Amino acid sequence: MTAGHGVHRRATIDLSVVRSTAAALTASLHDSTADLRADAYGHGLIPVARALSEAGVGGFVVSRVEDAAALADDGVAARVTVGGPPPDAPSLLGPELFGLEPRVPAPPAMRLEGEIIAVKRVAADRGVSYGYTYRTSRPSTLVLVALGYADGVLRLASNKAPVQVGATRGRVTGRIAMDQFVVDIGDGAASPGDPVVLFGDPAAGEPGVLDWSDAIGVSAAVITSRLGRRIERLYRA
Numbered sequence: 001m002t003a004g005h006g007v008h009r010r011a012t013i014d015l016s017v018v019r020s021t022a023a024a025l026t027a028s029l030h031d032s033t034a035d036l037r038a039d040a041y042g043h044g045l046i047p048v049a050r051a052l053s054e055a056g057v058g059g060f061v062v063s064r065v066e067d068a069a070a071l072a073d074d075g076v077a078a079r080v081t082v083g084g085p086p087p088d089a090p091s092l093l094g095p096e097l098f099g100l101e102p103r104v105p106a107p108p109a110m111r112l113e114g115e116i117i118a119v120k121r122v123a124a125d126r127g128v129s130y131g132y133t134y135r136t137s138r139p140s141t142l143v144l145v146a147l148g149y150a151d152g153v154l155r156l157a158s159n160k161a162p163v164q165v166g167a168t169r170g171r172v173t174g175r176i177a178m179d180q181f182v183v184d185i186g187d188g189a190a191s192p193g194d195p196v197v198l199f200g201d202p203a204a205g206e207p208g209v210l211d212w213s214d215a216i217g218v219s220a221a222v223i224t225s226r227l228g229r230r231i232e233r234l235y236r237a
Contacts, residue, residue, distance in 0.1 A: 007115055007117060007146040008113070008114075008115045008146075008195075008232070009113075009114055009115070009146060009147055009151060009230055009231045009232060010112070010113045010231065010232050010234055011042070011043075011110055011111070011112050011113075011227060011231050011232070011233050011234070012110070012111045012113070012233075012234045012235075012236060013043050013044060013047070013048070013109055013110050013233060013234070013235050013236070014109055014110075014111075014236045015047060015048070015050075015051040015109075015235055015236060015237055016236065016237060017099070017107050017108070017109045018043075018048055018051045018052065018055075018097060018098065018109050019051045019052070019054055019055045020055075021096070021097055021098075021099070021106045021107070021109070022034070022051070022052050022055035022056070022057055022093070022097055023055045023056065024106075025093055025096065025097070025104075025106075026055065026056055026057065026091070026093070029090070029091045030090070031058045031059075031090040031091065032056075032057050032058060032059075032090055032091040032092075032093055033057070033058065033059040033060065033061060033079070033081075033085060033089045033090055033091065033092050033093070034049075034052050034057045034059070034060050034061070034092075034093050034094070034097060035060075035061045035085065035092055035093065035094035036048060036049060036052075036060050036061060036062055036067075037061060037062060037063040037084075038063060038225040039063075039067075039225075040098075041094075041095060041098055041100060041221050041224050041225045042110070042152075042224040042225045042226070042227045043098055043109060043110060043224065043233075044233050044235070045062065045067055045070065045071070046070060046071070046074055046076075047233075047235050049071055049074070049076045050074070050076060052097070053076045057093070058078065058079060058090070059078065059079030059080065059081070059089070059090075060076075060079070060080050060081070061080075061081045061082075061083075061084065061085045061089070061092070062080060062081070062082055063082070063083070064082065065082055067082070068080045068082050094221070095219075095220065095221040097109075098110065098221075098224070099208075099209070099210075099220075100209060100210075100219070100220035100221045100224065101220075101221075102210055102213070102220075107201065107203070108199070108200070108201060108202075108208055108209055108210075110199075110209065110224055111197065111199070111200035111201065111206075112197070112198040112199050112200070112209075112227070112231070113195045113196065113197055113198070113200075114145040114146050114147035114195070114196045114198065115145065115146050115193060115194070115195060115196070116143045116144065116145055116146075116165070116190055116191065116192050116193065116194045116195075116196060117144050117145070117146045117180070117192055118143070118144040118192060119141065119142070119143050119144075119190055119191060119192060120141070120142050120144075121139070121140075121141050121142075122136055122139065122140060122141075122142055123136070123139055124136055124137065124138045124139055124140075125137075126140075126142075127174075128142065128173050128174035128182050128184070129158075129173070129174030129175045129176075129177060129181070129182055130174070130175045130177065131174075131175055132174070133158065133159060133174055133175055134159055134173050134174040134184070136184060138186075140184050140185070140186050140187075141184075141185050141186065141187065141188060141189075141190065142173070142182050142183070142184055142185075143165060143182065143183050143185060143190045143194075143196070144180055144181075144182055145163075145180060145181050145182070145183060145196045146179065146180055147179075147180065147181065147198070147231075148176055148177050148178045148179040148180050148181060149176050149177070149178055150178045150179055150228065150230070151179075151227065151228045151230050151231055152226035152227040152228040152231070153176055153181070153198070153226075153227075154176075154216060154218060154222075154223065154226060155175065155176045156216040156217070156218060157172050157176060157212065157215070157216050158172055158174065158175045158176045158181075159171070159172060159173065159174065159175075160172060160215045160216050161198070161207075161211075161212045161215045161216055162207035162211050162212070162215065163183055163196055163197065163198050163207060164196065164197040164200075164205075164206050164207055165183055165185050165188060165190050165194070165196050166185075166188060166189065166190055166194060167188070168185045168186070168188035168190075169207070170183045170184060170185050170186075170188075171183070171215075183196065198212070199211065199212050209223055209224060
């Protein structure tokens, strides 16, 4: 394979989407509480809490005492609950704030990208990744993407989940390894350093996190919550 230099693992969170979704969901409510457990479902506790406060959300539920202390230090919430929502929590909002709830139409707040680190042209009937659970049906181009289960990408996505490589819509090909996975892009073109979108904005022609949820049978909230610290979080205002 032709190897690339440098590795980028990025989750871009659009805080304007979080704010506008929260404003729409709370427009008719007197008060509301946001469930921000699991680091705001992987989106980042403090930046998301600031955006939601600006949108008028009055309270937060967090996973740990340390999270509550971080919110207090940051000056955001007047009302913070640790561990789970109290029975009288007003209008609790959670995954729907981030476009993770299929029953509540909302744009996704997160776009997850990996980087191509190698490209290889192979013949037909070439086994891919551990156990050769996938074999090429014809001569194809394979790309190696620097994201794996050590980054929280669920192995259930192996041979199932959609990805976007340039103009080519493919899927995770073969088993996901600890630090990388493969995509068969057929006769598509790619180079080391090119980005690969795991999920982003379906309105822009990209696979969405709800597409991943449908493909692997795991809720979108679990998919984003599992994303690890090696993935850099970038925020758009």
